[in-house]
Amino acid sequence: MNRVTVVPTGFEVLLLNSFVLLLLTLLLTVVTHAIGPYHIERTLPRVGQRGTTVEVTIQGAVIDKPREIIFFRSGIQAVGFEKLPDLPRRIGLAHSAFIKEQIKCRFEIEPNCPLGEHPFRIRFGTEISSLGTFHVTPFPVIDESRKASDANNTLEKAFPVLPNVTVQGRLGSGSRGEVDLFRVSAKVGQRLSVEVDSVRISHNHYGDSEFDLAVRILDESGRELAANDDNPLHLQDPVVSLNLPYDGLVYIEVKRSVFAPRDTIYCLHIGQNRRPLVAYPPGGQAGTKQIITLLGDPAGDYEETIGIPNTTGLFEYFSDAPSSLSLQSSPYPNVLEN
Template structure:
């Protein structure tokens, strides 16, 4: 009898986490916004039915207007994840919200989803030019002001994607730039591990700085 009870307990312990992971968040769009703003986001994944609230791990972001689930055509990913449903909601980000990563889960009527993340920046967010190949050359570079976060896009082609941005700086002024992919990509768990590189060119197209293979 003890052996039977022990087997049952082990079975319950093993199956409970697996059942919880069925409610999985695979994509958050957009996944970054400026503090002090309100942004509409899309959350996609599996088994998101009957959403009730979004729970963040620290203060500064409030979710409201959580919409009903919309069923989507099933999309699979190389890492095994998939998307079959979507909900939309509004995130209100406090002016004093801490910059950086904010982890959250969606609470449904029965369970919590897997962990997802949203990022907060102190800078205004500028979207990359939407036209296909619209900023792929110095001649068509997208002009952006200083002190902004650029929310870029990768077209996913086999040859890779090149994006060019133009900033205006004064002589002696310091320019600092960071490029992130897996942290800020819409897809949280996979299909976002791209190999990125950055080059800084002067007005004549001459390379004055470059960075590659840097975590």
């Protein structure tokens, strides 16, 4: 039996390509219409404690008639929507968007809400907004961001806090050397773990370094006990953990790595929790329990038995820290080198 190969003509190929292009254009039009001009540009505050209700203000463009907020993870429900007055003057943004409208609602955070980042969109009838994010912490939250610019920029003026707290802070745009200092009681041998979220909670990035912060731990004389700028775990967001060497006071300094003339928001987690930096092995076979060695804590390495999710892919492991390690759920068992 002879086989006949039909070769399309140039016109037929052109017609097929035009049809495919038309379908892609229609699909893009449908998606664009679904999202429309509804843009979330700012969500304030950026963080809330699990088990609490937080009043949240969302700012953006064409967001004044929300029906509901759709969260991509379980644990948070938005209630009590209220339209706030428009900003007196709209704020233009470098990516050609702007902020004009604002709404207020309450985020009810369940006691067992997953920690970390919670993406969401606002639904407006048949349309949805661009993506917004909100973060959940295990610690109580205090707001330091409304202070005067020179309120806590020296050891003498350091803001007193208790351990196991998340501080919402802000570095202003006016001073090249602006720092924020916080004072914590120290006890010899006690662990102090400090993490800064800034890049991870920023509203937008334009290639500058305004969200690239550094942290230092200082003794009562201002001598440096520990410091971090960048690290493999959080990249540009600093993290440091140490065993305190004396009884008394220690100071936590937050500052920019590189000056940029913009306000910089951050969340500072100050705790006594363990802070591993690396897990080995970095995961295991899906649906099993795996003994994982956690490395990098100042008190030494330790082991945890971790349940590996049934679904393959990356998953977050928090332990008792405010931020996670990324582990892998694999369809295959581990083979480890001695």
